[in-house]
Amino acid sequence: xxETKGKTGVSRRTLLKGTAxxxxxxxxxxxxxxxPYVMSAEPKVLRYLGTAVNEGDDISKQCLKDTGIKIEYxxxxxxxxxxRVMTQPNxxxxxxxxxxxxxxxxxxxxxxxxxxxxxxxxxxxxxxFTKGETPGGKKIGNQGTAPWKVLYLEGKDSKKxxxxxxxxxxxxxxxxxxxxxxxxxxxxxxxxxSWSELLNPEFKGKASILNIPSIGIMDAAMVVESTGKYKYxxxxxxxxxxxDLTMKVMTEAKKAGQFRAFWKDFNESVNLMASGETxxxxxxxxxxxxxxxxxxxxxxxxxxxxxxxxASGFCVSKGVSxxxxxxxxxxxxxxxxxxxxxxxxxxxxxxxxxxxxKAHMEPYEWAYWMEGKPAxxxxxxxxxxxxxxxxxxxxxxxxxxxxxxxxxxxxxxxENDYMVRKWNEFIAA
Amino acid sequence: MDTSVDVLQQASPDLVRGGDTARAVKAxxxxxxxxxxxxxxxxxxxxLAFFLIPLVFVVIVSFWDYNEYQLLPAxxxxxxxxxxxxxxxxxxxLCTIAKTYLKTLKLCFLVWAITLFLGFWVAYFLAFHVKxxxxxxxxxxxxxxPFWTSNVIRMIAWIxxxxxxxxxxSGLMKTGLINHPVxxxxxxxxxxxxxLVHLFTFFMVVPIFNSMVRIxxxxxxxxxxxxxxxxxxxxxxxxxxxxxxxVIGSIFVITIVMGDFITIGVMGGQQIAAAGKIIETxxxxxxxxxxxxxxxxxxxxxxxxxxxxxxxxxxxxEL
Numbered sequence: 050x051x052e053t054k055g056k057t058g059v060s061r062r063t064l065l066k067g068t069a070x071x072x073x074x075x076x077x078x079x080x081x082x083x084x085p086y087v088m089s090a091e092p093k094v095l096r097y098l099g100t101a102v103n104e105g106d107d108i109s110k111q112c113l114k115d116t117g118i119k120i121e122y123x124x125x126x127x128x129x130x131x132x133r134v135m136t137q138p139n140x141x142x143x144x145x146x147x148x149x150x151x152x153x154x155x156x157x158x159x160x161x162x163x164x165x166x167x168x169x170x171x172x173x174x175x176x177x178f179t180k181g182e183t184p185g186g187k188k189i190g191n192q193g194t195a196p197w198k199v200l201y202l203e204g205k206d207s208k209k210x211x212x213x214x215x216x217x218x219x220x221x222x223x224x225x226x227x228x229x230x231x232x233x234x235x236x237x238x239x240x241x242x243s244w245s246e247l248l249n250p251e252f253k254g255k256a257s258i259l260n261i262p263s264i265g266i267m268d269a270a271m272v273v274e275s276t277g278k279y280k281y282x283x284x285x286x287x288x289x290x291x292x293d294l295t296m297k298v299m300t301e302a303k304k305a306g307q308f309r310a311f312w313k314d315f316n317e318s319v320n321l322m323a324s325g326e327t328x329x330x331x332x333x334x335x336x337x338x339x340x341x342x343x344x345x346x347x348x349x350x351x352x353x354x355x356x357x358x359x360a361s362g363f364c365v366s367k368g369v370s371x372x373x374x375x376x377x378x379x380x381x382x383x384x385x386x387x388x389x390x391x392x393x394x395x396x397x398x399x400x401x402x403x404x405x406x407k408a409h410m411e412p413y414e415w416a417y418w419m420e421g422k423p424a425x426x427x428x429x430x431x432x433x434x435x436x437x438x439x440x441x442x443x444x445x446x447x448x449x450x451x452x453x454x455x456x457x458x459x460x461x462x463x464e465n466d467y468m469v470r471k472w473n474e475f476i477a478a
Numbered sequence: 479m480d481t482s483v484d485v486l487q488q489a490s491p492d493l494v495r496g497g498d499t500a501r502a503v504k505a506x507x508x509x510x511x512x513x514x515x516x517x518x519x520x521x522x523x524x525x526l527a528f529f530l531i532p533l534v535f536v537v538i539v540s541f542w543d544y545n546e547y548q549l550l551p552a553x554x555x556x557x558x559x560x561x562x563x564x565x566x567x568x569x570x571x572l573c574t575i576a577k578t579y580l581k582t583l584k585l586c587f588l589v590w591a592i593t594l595f596l597g598f599w600v601a602y603f604l605a606f607h608v609k610x611x612x613x614x615x616x617x618x619x620x621x622x623x624p625f626w627t628s629n630v631i632r633m634i635a636w637i638x639x640x641x642x643x644x645x646x647x648s649g650l651m652k653t654g655l656i657n658h659p660v661x662x663x664x665x666x667x668x669x670x671x672x673x674l675v676h677l678f679t680f681f682m683v684v685p686i687f688n689s690m691v692r693i694x695x696x697x698x699x700x701x702x703x704x705x706x707x708x709x710x711x712x713x714x715x716x717x718x719x720x721x722x723x724x725v726i727g728s729i730f731v732i733t734i735v736m737g738d739f740i741t742i743g744v745m746g747g748q749q750i751a752a753a754g755k756i757i758e759t760x761x762x763x764x765x766x767x768x769x770x771x772x773x774x775x776x777x778x779x780x781x782x783x784x785x786x787x788x789x790x791x792x793x794x795x796e797l
Binding site: 128129131132135152153154156157254260261262263303308309310311312313316317320324325326461465466469470472473474476477478 | 546547548560563574577578581634637638641642643644661664665743744746747748749750751755756759760761762763764765768
């Protein structure tokens with residue numbers, strides 16, 4: 050009896066092995082989709098350093114399914130990502146970072162530009178990045194570190210940004226957005242249409258700005274300019290005098306008790322707004338969504354002076370070469386192929402290649418998120434939770450209107466060191 | 479075990495005895511001072527590797543130059559001169575660093591005074607009024623409750639309590655004591671001190687309690703027999719004998735508060751300057767030498783305070 054059992058056991062196992070092999074072959078040849086990709090001798094693993102914006106379990110799972118590349122996320126804040134590239138360039142493979150940090154990263158020589166020719170969808174990347182205009186032809190504000198100023202390098206190992214297109218791309222664009230002030234319409238109860246409202250005494254003790262110097266200074270500059278006190282030549286590259294002036298205006302407001310608090314991370318900004326401690330403040334798009342999903346009215350208010358924009362993209366560590374570099378290209382190509390783009394669009398961000406993302410979205414979703422039309426059906430987040438009921442319209446309207454309304458970009462200034470010192474003075478005032 | 483030793487001794491008594499002698503000889507060869515070094519050695523190495531050497535690096539880097547993306551290993555006092563920028567030019571107004579340190583010292587003093595007061599009486603209660611060891615243990619463990627959750631969650635939890643629409647404000651409004659919500663409850667020096675006291679009173683309780691339980695009860699009885707009042711016993715017997723605990727607790731609290739920037743940041747709404755905050759901003763801007771210079775200044779000031787305190791009480795002698 051036992052012998053027979055043993056025999057059948059063996060034969061069953063052999064049978065299983067055979068089927069798995071066949072299935073593997075079939076999957077490998079592309080005949081069957083939905084099966085795990087057949088692993089090559091070396092497992093394809095990429096260490097992915099970035100902020101949480103682009104990192105989703107859904108994205109890494111789908112990527113593994115489609116390409117067999119396993120993504121290991123290393124999540125850090127924007128500042129810590131930059132610090133890590135500087136101090137531990139071998140601790141990651143793929144880097145997901147913002148364009149404004151390139152002024153620090155490229156001269157360090159710790160990152161490797163990617164070859165545009167190897168990026169399948171490169172020619173389909175939105176002209177926002179390549180030409181500084183929307184697909185509809187609207188010119189976009191170029192103050193600050195606009196992506197098209199730092200998109201190309203002069204050569205493969207060059208540390209100089211090229212003025213015209215080359216094949217060496219510093220960061221392959223992935224995601225970007227236009228930021229503005231968040232408000233509580235239920236408490237303010239009147240239209241808000243200018244950045245200057247942040248310093249309106251009406252909101253004394255109920256306003257907030259973010260305490261990350263390189264971004265906070267841009268919001269501060271938008272405010273100062275909108276009050277008519279000063280017009281900057283380039284908000285993203287102030288002179289010492291301009292920094293002094295900006296901080297003077299902000300310091301006076303701080304001393305007068307205008308600000309309830311400053312915030313530094315996503316959750317702080319959500320808490321301040323949701324609890325009603327603040328009614329108007331600098332904010333990020335997903336934070337507004339989070340407040341709304343708690344059932345509290347919150348608007349990402351379009352303002353007449355325009356938006357402050359940011360953008361991020363992929364490059365690789367200087368230590369990446371050979372097969373790993375090929376996987377990195379495969380991953381970046383996959384990222385631009387639509388699934389991830391649609392995922393990001395559904396969160397209220399924008400994807401770099403619009404055509405592929407569109408193919409992965411329902412027409413009603415595209416109409417709501419990208420065309421500024423009223424939602425035909427309920428709008429759901431990627432995780433399936435309800436974001437907006439049918440009939441709602443996106444704050445700021447269509448892609449053309451929002452990206453076309455960008456006034457400046459997050460920046461690292463030439464006088465960054467001075468600015469940081471002045472920012473500390475502002476906090477201490 | 480016993481049997482095996484017996485068996486061993488029976489088999490070869492010389493072997494066992496031989497081992498003993500060898501051990502005795504070895505012990506004799508090691509001088510007592512060498513043994514003490516050997517005992518202190520591991521701790522010393524840990525200190526050297528993880529404290530002293532990094533500290534030396536911090537001091538060295540604080541005298542380096544830097545640009546946007548790298549450290550330049552050339553001697554430069556820029557980290558320091560930048561830090562004290564405007565300290566003479568702006569007189570009689572205070573410069574950033576002076577303002578920051580005054581604020582930090584003020585917060586530090588308030589937190590120290592309050593935690594000392596609370597910590598002393600909690601420890602007093604635990605040491606003299608709670609008779610059973612089990613209860614003493616149990617109640618001390620209760621003091622650790624604030625540490626059961628993460629620092630950030632603990633601080634965020636203050637918002638629903640102290641906020642504009644929080645429990646305290648709505649409670650006061652309902653009782654009719656106030657008409658408008660009180661704003662200074664949150665994102666103010668008050669809330670910073672409150673949160674720090676809540677966190678760090680425990681660090682006062684433990685060393686003071688430890689000193690108090692070691693006070694010989696006979697001394698208190700003697701004071702009582704000699705006709706001392708309760709207050710006299712407290713001032714002349716208990717407080718002097720608790721001094722080492724008080725100083726150790728104070729060192730804990732002062733060093734932590736001087737370097738804190740997370741609690742001050744969150745509870746102060748990021749609007750209150752702190753010495754640690756300056757360092758953080760500099761590090762985030764990749765200005766490591768400037769950050770290191772600020773760290774050296776902070777260390778020097780903290781060290782100064784602690785030296786002054788140990789002048790008042792010689793901890794080594796008291797222990």
